[in-house]
Amino acid sequence: MIFYIVFLGMLVVFLGAIVILVGYFGTVGGAAASALVLWLPGINQLSERTHYSMADELNNSNPLYARGFMRKNASGKAVWADLRGLYYCQKATILPLCCACIYMLYIYFHDFGHVFWIDIIFIIYFWGLFLVWMVLRSYYCCCYNRDFRYVKGKNGIWKPFSYIAKPPNWGSYKPFHCKYQIDYEEMKVSLIKECKQNGYRFPEEYLMEDGQEALLFMREEEEGNLFFELIHIKEYSDEWMEKLNEIFVDYWKKYVENSEKKDSYGIIFLLCIDEYNTPLRKRLLSVLSVDQAKGRYRLPAILVYSEHSSLDILANYREWHGGKMYRKMRKELLRMLGMSQRIISM
Secondary structure: OHHHHHHHHHHHHHHHHHHHHHHHHHHHHHHHHHHHHHHOOOOOOHHHOHHHOOOOOOOOOOHHHHOOOEOOOOOOOOOOOOEHHHHHHHHHHHHHHHHHHHHHHHHHHHOOOOOHHHHHHHHHHHHHHHHHHHHHHHHHHHHHHHHOOOOEOOOOOEOOOOOOOEOOOOOOOOOEEEEOOOOHHHHHHHHHHHHHHOOOEEEEEEEOHHHOEEEEEEEEOOOOEEEEEEEEEEEOOHHHHHHHHHHHHHHHHHHOOOOOOOOOEEEEEEEEEEEOOHHHHHHHHOOOEEOOEOOEEEEEEEEEOOOOOEEEEOEEOOOOOOHHHHHHHHHHHHHHOOOOHHHHHO
16 A cells, blocks of 8 residues: 555656756656656556566566566666666666756756757657657567467477467456366266267376376377376476476477478377475465467466365467457366366356
8 A cells, every 4th residue: 555655646747847948948858758668667567457467577487487578687676677678777777867957957047948859869868768768668568479379499490388478458358167076086087088089199197206296198180180188296486397298298299290290289198296385386276367379378277276176277368369269278178177168167
């Protein structure tokens, strides 16, 4: 509450400063005011917008951090930008703003007329810098959104377990949640049988430490290939997601890389987790949804065994973007689990 009061007060002061600058100094004052925008509290933090809630995190869960866009001494403070390009834009305003202030004060107190070429320099510089700042900010937003749709490694292979979910788009949050109690080994046997009966081939089992494992299948279809992966781990972590990416890359090299290229690939993965933890809640089980890329579709389902066993299927980010494929994969998973699509509307 205190933050919003302080922010509102600073916003009023800032707007008042713009009115004064433009009123007394015309276009030069307006240009200087455009530079002051870069210093508004929170203006350089993308996470101030709900859809970019992870954009200021200083770890690899933030695609902008993983890409190296964050400055070395990023601190998460509201004044200085953490994104390198926006930070440099801020620094580029300091000296010119001081010069512009001296120039405008001299005009005000000495009744001195504007010097045309000085006015032009300030106008071009400040508005040009503001334009660069806007372009950089838009570029960072595009990179963030693109990575939440589709990420590939240095080898060019899809990494479906990177940046799985983000806050949903307005009005399209329709997740699936229900109690689902079944022994993992029993479910595993049933799903292997379902895969064999429904055209999934190339089974591959990856055993990991402490009985943790991943089973991968693939079904070849006319319009594209569909993968199904059953995963069993003890706890969610970013490190485990990276291991699952490595497993998928290995499977892709074995069964996809040298086969006929398809326009579309989809993956259904059922992530069975023994213990609930904070990273799991933050990354997958809070109000989040999965964004689809053209030709790359994901259906994440999470089955948590601790406390009350429950199944969650993440919502689709946009109904009109990959919605048809999302519904197809969701229907497929529920059928394999022996559940009804009608439960979703209950």
